[in-house]
Amino acid sequence: MIHQLAHAVGLPNAIDNDVTVLRRRRPYSESDHVLNIAYNLLCGGQVLDDIELRRNDIGYLRALGARAIPDPTTAGDFCRRFGGADIQQLMDTFNRIRVAVWKRARLNLDETARIDVDGSILSTEGVCKQGMDVSYKGVWGYHPLLVTLANTQEPLFIVNRSGNRPSHDGAAAYLDRAIGVVRAAGFSDVLLRGDTDFTQTGHLDRWHMDGVRFVFGYDANPTFVERAENIELGDYADLERKAGQAFSSKETRAKQPRVKQAIVAERGYLNKRLESEDTAEFQHKPGKATHEYRIVVLRKMIIEERGQLALDTYFKYFFYVTNDASMTQAQVVAESNQRCQQENIIHHLKSGVRALHAPLNTLDANWAYMVIASLAWSLKAWFGLLHPQPAKPPKPSSRAKPNMTTRILAMGFRTFVNRLILIPTQILIHARTRVFRLLAWRPDVAALLHVHDSL
Numbered sequence: 525m526i527h528q529l530a531h532a533v534g535l536p537n538a539i540d541n542d543v544t545v546l547r548r549r550r551p552y553s554e555s556d557h558v559l560n561i562a563y564n565l566l567c568g569g570q571v572l573d574d575i576e577l578r579r580n581d582i583g584y585l586r587a588l589g590a591r592a593i594p595d596p597t598t599a600g601d602f603c604r605r606f607g608g609a610d611i612q613q614l615m616d617t618f619n620r621i622r623v624a625v626w627k628r629a630r631l632n633l634d635e636t637a638r639i640d641v642d643g644s645i646l647s648t649e650g651v652c653k654q655g656m657d658v659s660y661k662g663v664w665g666y667h668p669l670l671v672t673l674a675n676t677q678e679p680l681f682i683v684n685r686s687g688n689r690p691s692h693d694g695a696a697a698y699l700d701r702a703i704g705v706v707r708a709a710g711f712s713d714v715l716l717r718g719d720t721d722f723t724q725t726g727h728l729d730r731w732h733m734d735g736v737r738f739v740f741g742y743d744a745n746p747t748f749v750e751r752a753e754n755i756e757l758g759d760y761a762d763l764e765r766k767a768g769q770a771f772s773s774k775e776t777r778a779k780q781p782r783v784k785q786a787i788v789a790e791r792g793y794l795n796k797r798l799e800s801e802d803t804a805e806f807q808h809k810p811g812k813a814t815h816e817y818r819i820v821v822l823r824k825m826i827i828e829e830r831g832q833l834a835l836d837t838y839f840k841y842f843f844y845v846t847n848d849a850s851m852t853q854a855q856v857v858a859e860s861n862q863r864c865q866q867e868n869i870i871h872h873l874k875s876g877v878r879a880l881h882a883p884l885n886t887l888d889a890n891w892a893y894m895v896i897a898s899l900a901w902s903l904k905a906w907f908g909l910l911h912p913q914p915a916k917p918p919k920p921s922s923r924a925k926p927n928m929t930t931r932i933l934a935m936g937f938r939t940f941v942n943r944l945i946l947i948p949t950q951i952l953i954h955a956r957t958r959v960f961r962l963l964a965w966r967p968d969v970a971a972l973l974h975v976h977d978s979l
Contacts, residue, residue, distance in 0.1 A: 525907075525944075525972055525975065525976060526563070526566055526903050526907065526945075527559070527563070527587070527588055528976070528979055529903065529906060529907060529910065529975070529979060530559060530903065532979045533621055533624060533625055533628070533906065534621060534624070535555070535559075535621050536553075536555035536559065537555070538617050538620065538621055539553075539554050539555040539558055539614070539617055540553050540554055540555045542613055542614075542616070542617040543558075543610060543613055543614050543617060544610075545602070545605040545606055545610050546602075546605070551592075552594055552598075556593070556594065557594055557598075557599060557602040558614075558896050558899065559899075560575065560578075560593050560594050560599060561575075561599055561603075561893070561896045561897060561899075562896060562897065562899040562900040562903060563578070563588075563900075564578055565877055565878065565879070565897055565900040566900045566903065566904075566941060566945055567584065567941070567945060567946075568941055568945070568946060570878050571878070571881075571883060572596045572599055572600055572883050573596050574596075575593070575594070575595065575596045575599055576595065576596055578593060579592065579593055579595055583949070583951050586951045586953060586958065587949075587951055587958075587960070589958065600883070600884055600889075603884055603889045603890075603892040603893045603896070604884060604885075604886060604888075604889040604892075606888055606889065606891070606892035607888060608888060608891075610892070611888065611891050611892050611895055614892070614895055614896070615680075615681055615682070615895055618895075618899065618902065619680060619705045622678065622680075622705070622902065622906075623705065623708050623709045625906045625909055625910065626676070626709045626710075626909070627709065627710070628910065629909035629910055629929075630913075631675070631676070631709070631909065633709065633710040633711055633712070635675060635711075635713075636711075636713045636714070636715050636737075637673065637675060637706035637709075637711035637713065637714045637715070638673070638674035638675060638715050638717060638859075638862075639671060639672070639673060639674070639680070639699065639702045639703070639706065639714065639715070639716050639717070640671070640672050640673075640674055640717050640718065640863050640865075640866040641669070641670070641671050641672075641695050641698070641699060641716070641717075641718045641722050642669075642670055642691070642718065642719065642722075642863075642866055642867070642870065643667055643668065643669050643670070643685075643691035643692075643721070644667070644668055644670065644870050644874070644880065645659050645661055645663055645665060645667055645687070646665045646666045646667065646668055646687075646874075646880050646881070646882060647663045647664065647665040648664060648665040648666070648882045650882070650885075652885060653882060653884075653885055653886070653887075653890070654885060654886045654887055655684075655686050655886065655887025655890075656686070656687055656882075656887075657686045657687040657688040657689075658687060658688055659687040659688060660688075663687070664687060665687045665882065666684055666685065666686065666687050666882055666887070666890065667685045667686065667687050667688070667689050667691070668682055668683060668684050668685060668880060668891075668894060669681070669682070669683040669685060669691070669693070669694065669695060669698065670682055670683075670866070670869075670870060670873075671695075671698050671699060671702045672866050672869050673702075673706065674717075674862070674863075674865060674866070676905050676909065676933060677865070677869055677905060677933055677934070678901070678902050678905045679869065679873065679898050679901065679902070680701075680702045680705055681698045681701065681702060682879075682880075682891075682894050682895050682898055683698060683891070684887055684888075684890055684891030684894055686887070690721065691719075691721035691722065692721045692722050692724055695718075695722055695724070696724050696727045699716055703716075703734075703736060713737070714735075714736045714737065715736075715737045715738065715739065715848075715859070716731065716736060716737070716738040716739070716740070717738070717739050717740070717859060717860065717862075717863040718740050718741070718863070719740070719741040719863070720740070720741035720742060720743050722740055722741075723740040723741060723742055723743075723845055725810035725811060725812040725813050726812040726813075728810060728812075728813050728815070728817065728845075728847070729813050729814055729815055731847075732815060732817075732847045737846070737847060737848045738845075738846060738847060738848075739844055739845075739846045739848070739856055739859045739860050740844065740845050740846075741842070741843070741844055741845075741860060742819060742843035742844060742845045743843070744841050744842065744843055748819070748841070748843055749841050751806060752804070752821045752823065752841045752843075753839075755804045755806065755821070759804050760802040760803065760804045760823065761802055761803055761804070761853065762800070762801070762802050763801040763802055763803050763822070763853075763854055763857065764854070765801075766858070789829075789831055789832065790831075792830055792831040793830070794828065794829075794830050794835075795828070795829045795830070796826050796827070796828055796829075797826070797827045797828075797829060798824055798825070798826060799825040799826065799827050799837070800824075800825045801822065801823070801824050801825075802822075802823050803820060803821060803822055803823070803853040803854065803857060804820075804821045804823070804853070805818055805819060805820045805821060805853055806819050806821070807819070808845070810845075815847075817845050817846065817847050818845070818846050818847070818848075818849065818856075819843055819844070819845055820843070820844045820845075820846065820853050820856045820857065821841060821842075821843060822841070822842040822843075822844070822857050823839050823840075823841055824839065824840045824841075824842070825837065825838075825839055826838055826839070826840055844856050844857065844860050869901075872901065872936060872937045873898060873901060876901075876936055876937030876938050877897060877898065877900050877901050877937050878897065879893075879894050879897035879898040879900070879901065880894060881893070881894075881897075900937070901937060904932065904935075904937060904940050905932075905933060907932060907944075907975060908928070908929045908930075908931075908932030908933045908935075909929060909933075910975055910978055910979070911928045911929050911932065911971055911974055911975050911978070912974055912975075912977070912978045913927065913929065914927065928971050928974070932971070943966065943968040944968055944969075944971065944972055947962060947963075947964060947966075947969065947972075948962075948963040948964045949961065949962055949963060950963055
């Protein structure tokens, strides 16, 4: 099914036309190698050596209509053929197909395209891997940069870097490329989000003049803390979280006993408890900028307790910079907090897809593997996006179930594999026709048939 989807969106042809790393395509082409690695992960494989299981699976070969597939050593050699320019071209190819999928899926282009950026430490036990270094956490390995689209939870760019590189290294250039990708799809409103490491003040004016909105964290330096402490108390507004708003007009249920809290209090451990939150703002012109921007202050009241004894009460400040004058202070804080969804994507790419791993011996080879392996996650997202939508959307209500597209986009990778890929099936080949006879039924199989019909 995924193979049919890949051909329907033109992925194999695009890879073969754009990427040239093989001298001769005998017997496999670049697309054969790329899809071989991605399909291995989609079928439950976790390492390159698991491709050997696929090579000896008659049902797998019949499903693809292939006589043979590359073995694990050939797949590793293929990744080692990539240079930096080849990997950039491969990511551009994926993004071009991605844009075509968005248009085919009729993605709501009136929404804001939310682009998130973050770095993640990738540890490795190897001692001969070129490009590895010691990170600021004292961990040997790499420090890949990820730029993702929150709307579809897809990785737009993955950049492998040495372990000692700072999080923001090269981020501005890839954010610019990500802006070009979403605008090519038709998004007119773009919002960049990142933590304090990505507040690159030298680029804020350029993004602002280009009509790009942003919400970045800002360092809580002593000068900012002093300005926040000098704000009049009446200028602070209570911050009500979304969860609190949902239950404000309803009868609250009895709370379950807090086991951790009881143990901490009983044993006299130091406990820091959040008492309240409020927000304020002021204008600030960064040193490398010519415009003034809003600085939203989030002030948290923290109470320190030990057992039943209250020890201290103090404020902790968080700062956010934005060029959007229309958002409320609570909305600015919410946008920054929602960026944490990218942490879930990184988690799935690490432990679910296992794309953020370093199985090879050079920086570029591992970079190529990360980009190719992340295609498995993108194919999952495309499967969800191409699921046909109901003719009449259900009326919004608190108990309404999300549609299948939303469910698949939010679904963990292992859950997707177990529910929609690993289905017992008999594959028959006769009269130049392949027949897939499902031997088990589960509710999610309906989504498989719906996508098949839409393709």
